[in-house]
Amino acid sequence: MVQVNGNYLKLKAGYLFPEIARRVKAFSAAHSQSELIRLGIGDVTEPLPSACREAMKAAIDEMGTVSGFHGYGPEQGYFWLREAIARNDFQARGCAIDPDEIFVSDGSKCDSSNILDILGLGNRIAVTDPVYPVYVDSNVMAGRTGEAGGSGRYAGLSYLPINAENCFEAKIPEHHVDVIYLCFPNNPTGAVATKDQLAAWVDYAQKHEALILFDAAYEAFIQDDALPHSIYEIDGASNCAIEFRSFSKNAGFTGTRCAFTVIPKSLKGKAENGEMIDIWSLWNRRQSTKFNGVSYIVQRGAEATYSPKGQSEVKNLVAFYMENAEIIRQNLAKAGLKVYGGKHAPYVWIKVPDGMDSWGFFDLLLAKANVVGTPGSGFGAAGEGYYRLSAFNSRENVEKAMQRIQSL
Numbered sequence: 011m012v013q014v015n016g017n018y019l020k021l022k023a024g025y026l027f028p029e030i031a032r033r034v035k036a037f038s039a040a041h042s043q044s045e046l047i048r049l050g051i052g053d054v055t056e057p058l059p060s061a062c063r064e065a066m067k068a069a070i071d072e073m074g075t076v077s078g079f080h081g082y083g084p085e086q087g088y089f090w091l092r093e094a095i096a097r098n099d100f101q102a103r104g105c106a107i108d109p110d111e112i113f114v115s116d117g118s119k120c121d122s123s124n125i126l127d128i129l130g131l132g133n134r135i136a137v138t139d140p141v142y143p144v145y146v147d148s149n150v151m152a153g154r155t156g157e158a159g160g161s162g163r164y165a166g167l168s169y170l171p172i173n174a175e176n177c178f179e180a181k182i183p184e185h186h187v188d189v190i191y192l193c194f195p196n197n198p199t200g201a202v203a204t205k206d207q208l209a210a211w212v213d214y215a216q217k218h219e220a221l222i223l224f225d226a227a228y229e230a231f232i233q234d235d236a237l238p239h240s241i242y243e244i245d246g247a248s249n250c251a252i253e254f255r256s257f258s259k260n261a262g263f264t265g266t267r268c269a270f271t272v273i274p275k276s277l278k279g280k281a282e283n284g285e286m287i288d289i290w291s292l293w294n295r296r297q298s299t300k301f302n303g304v305s306y307i308v309q310r311g312a313e314a315t316y317s318p319k320g321q322s323e324v325k326n327l328v329a330f331y332m333e334n335a336e337i338i339r340q341n342l343a344k345a346g347l348k349v350y351g352g353k354h355a356p357y358v359w360i361k362v363p364d365g366m367d368s369w370g371f372f373d374l375l376l377a378k379a380n381v382v383g384t385p386g387s388g389f390g391a392a393g394e395g396y397y398r399l400s401a402f403n404s405r406e407n408v409e410k411a412m413q414r415i416q417s418l
């Protein structure tokens with residue numbers, strides 16, 4: 011009989027969202043009259059900006075003509091989109107990123123997993139704990155972690171705990187690692203990094219010849235101008251970092267699908283024989299073989315986020331979610347809870363009351379407030395004792411959820 015990839019059988023974290031769904035279903039079955047408010051999964055709720063919709067409609071009409079028809083596009087993305095990204099997201103912030111260092115894709119979830127294709131199996135990998143589960147699970151699937159231990163941690167990964175005690179700032183490891191995943195603004199904790207903090211990571215990466223995989227999916231939510239949006243705002247980062255960006259959260263593209271990955275041409279890795287290899291060339295080769303590009307229509311939609319109208323609509327979307335986050339922060343603080351994040355990220359990270367664990371607090375809010383969040387322990391062992399609420403919902407639902415929690 012055909013053999014399956016045994017690495018998939020080592021997965022643990024995949025039980026989080028199915029377990030939430032199971033508990034919600036059981037509760038709903040027993041209490042059919044209660045109206046649940048879901049502040050759990052990190053999906054956006056507001057409509058697509060009209061600048062994007064107009065650009066996509068125009069692109070569809072072009073596709074209906076012989077001269078405007080587009081078949082396979084470049085695997086790396088259309089140059090006009092890569093150019094708009096380089097200019098607006100990087101050069102405007104003083105980062106010397108060229109359009110051809112940008113690879114357009116259909117999501118940074120897939121890019122941040124697929125990147126493992128071009129990295130050697132012997133690398134020592136570090137992740138924060140708690141963490142976006144994709145980084146861990148994609149390493150498990152690729153056979154880089156071994157089996158999970160009792161706490162759900164894998165022997166083959168280095169875990170860097172982030173908690174209230176260290177202000178959600180991971181300590182730079184004293185030992186050697188080859189690959190470090192960083193996500194700022196952070197999912198799930200909502201923490202953000204200063205330039206000095208990122209500079210310390212770049213310094214570590216340079217000393218250890220390590221690679222930083224920097225996930226900036228939430229950069230648009232940064233409210234303070236002094237905070238870095240890109241790792242390339244740090245000197246030396248283009249020799250040691252890959253950055254992942256997405257149109258999902260800033261422009262509501264979670265269902266439309268468009269993202270991009272930045273691989274500076276100066277980035278090098280080592281072959282087994284010690285030879286220096288261009289990482290850009292490997293990714294270009296990987297994408298050309300395994301990927302056939304994002305649809306012309308969607309790339310035109312993404313390009314429109316950089317038009318004056320698109321920029322103002324994106325700004326309003328972000329401001330809307332950040333007001334939700336502020337409402338959540340203030341109400342929970344009033345209810346006597348310790349809250350973190352939510353200032354530069356659409357996630358509020360809550361310390362659960364003493365004597366309770368993450369799932370206990372989940373069950374309490376489900377039963378008593380009919381509010382669904384995410385137990386912190388689902389993001390890693392060090393997330394135990396925390397709970398995540400997302401600001402992605404209508405104002406009405408956020409306010410109603412907060413009234414219910416207040417009145418507990």
Ligand SMILES: *Cc1c(COP(=O)(O)O)cnc(C)c1O
Nearest residue numbers: 117118119142197227256258269
């Ligand atoms: C939502 C999210 C992304 C974006 O994923 P897409 O595949 O581009 O929709 C990336 N990283 C993190 C941490 C996220 O939460």
